[in-house]
Amino acid sequence: MRQAGTYSGIVWGGISGKTGPHLLPLARIKKIMKKSSEEVKMISGESPIVFSKACELFIKELTQRSWMVTIKGKTRTLSTEDVASAVLATDLFDFLVNLVSESAPAPLHPKPPN
Amino acid sequence: MEHGGGSGGGFNRFYKHAKSTSGLSIVYGGSSNSNNSNGFINNTASTNNGNAANSNTMPPPCTVREQDQYMPIANVIRIMRRILPTHAKISDDAKETIQECVSEYISFITGEANERCQREQRKTITAEDVLWAMGKLGFDDYVEPLTVFLNRYRENENEKTSLRAEPVLKRGIDYGSPIVMAPPYGQPGFHVGHHQGIFDGATAMGGYFRDGSGGGAGGGSSSSQASLTNNFDPFVQYK
Numbered sequence: 001m002r003q004a005g006t007y008s009g010i011v012w013g014g015i016s017g018k019t020g021p022h023l024l025p026l027a028r029i030k031k032i033m034k035k036s037s038e039e040v041k042m043i044s045g046e047s048p049i050v051f052s053k054a055c056e057l058f059i060k061e062l063t064q065r066s067w068m069v070t071i072k073g074k075t076r077t078l079s080t081e082d083v084a085s086a087v088l089a090t091d092l093f094d095f096l097v098n099l100v101s102e103s104a105p106a107p108l109h110p111k112p113p114n
Numbered sequence: 115m116e117h118g119g120g121s122g123g124g125f126n127r128f129y130k131h132a133k134s135t136s137g138l139s140i141v142y143g144g145s146s147n148s149n150n151s152n153g154f155i156n157n158t159a160s161t162n163n164g165n166a167a168n169s170n171t172m173p174p175p176c177t178v179r180e181q182d183q184y185m186p187i188a189n190v191i192r193i194m195r196r197i198l199p200t201h202a203k204i205s206d207d208a209k210e211t212i213q214e215c216v217s218e219y220i221s222f223i224t225g226e227a228n229e230r231c232q233r234e235q236r237k238t239i240t241a242e243d244v245l246w247a248m249g250k251l252g253f254d255d256y257v258e259p260l261t262v263f264l265n266r267y268r269e270n271e272n273e274k275t276s277l278r279a280e281p282v283l284k285r286g287i288d289y290g291s292p293i294v295m296a297p298p299y300g301q302p303g304f305h306v307g308h309h310q311g312i313f314d315g316a317t318a319m320g321g322y323f324r325d326g327s328g329g330g331a332g333g334g335s336s337s338s339q340a341s342l343t344n345n346f347d348p349f350v351q352y353k
Contacts, residue, residue, distance in 0.1 A: 023193060024185050029220060031182055033239070036221035040228050046241035046264065047227075051220055053263045054248065055185065057256050058219050059193045062212060067198055077203040080211045087215075092252045095222045096215050 022052040029055070065090060184213045223247045 029048040034040050063078070065086035070078045084100040087093040190213050194204060226247035227239050241264055249257045 024189050028182060028185060032184075032217050032220045033224045035183070036224040037228055039232065040224060040239065042238040044238050044240045046267070047239055047244050049267055050241045050244050050260055050264055051223075053260055054223070054244075054253075054256055055216050055219065056193050057259070058253075059190060059212060059216060060197045062215060063194045063197045066208070066212075067202065070202075076201060077205055078198070078208050079205045080207040083208055083211050083215070093215075095251075096218055099214055099218050100211060 022049070023056050024052040026052060062086065062093070183217055185216050187213050190216065223251060223253075226251055 026048040029051045030043055033043055033047065033051070062083065066078055066082045069082040069085045069089075070076070073082070080100070087096045087100045187209055191204065191209055194209075194212065195202075198204070223244060224239065224247075227243035230243055230246060231237065231239055245257050245260055245264075248254075248260070
């Protein structure tokens, strides 16, 4: 899968003097950061920038892992259950376990022991 | 009243995204949703009245879930498509799930970063706090590429402010090579979890070190020693 162009829109847009474009809206990121806790007071300008890239990496990793589940099932449609399976199978995504078990209407298989 | 949310029967789960143009989503109570520690405006057990939600005139008291709790779904989908094969399809539910996961991720990391700030009695969450939190919470693979990304961003910002002040050639940095107006990188080819294609963070705008020895300028390059000549044609744009 080609990764070319991943950086070009995000980072090198700045070379020509433009500030953007980031793939994800910074103001929205900032809003979500503030809502994560009442104790969040101030956020540096660079934090949403780091998050914009981090979220991109996160989406890619989650999508990739979910897709691995999808193709095992020999379908071509990535479903919520595939996402849930990927979350359960990945220790890194433990913080998402509650989230995906809420969205999935069907009971999920238990997490395999690692 | 058309919300798109009345999908008939079974309100045993949230219907999260009504088809409205206002950016608001109407959520009908009906799920025994328990936790929500990340500040979403969300339906809680206190407004749970699922059985009454079957009327199709006036919906029961419902929680409005604002779309600005999440990353725009179009952006999320665009990023997903970069990873997936062309023929792949994504269910609408999966898109929404991932959208929620992203917000959860931001909250998760921010919470940890914020705790560190509080411990150290600082009021502002910095990019370094965010990166530290990611490392602590297991996202080590992200830290290095994000550091590179951040360094480049900072150099861009410095470039914008200092470009008028002095020529790029005389940035006061000792270049190991005669290349000073090298353009940015050609095809970085970034992979999660791999070091291939990740550059030693260039310490000065318009210059880079072929032998991978990072200079001191520009503030702490990343430690990646991947070959800088990987996939490069330094003069591809600047002929």
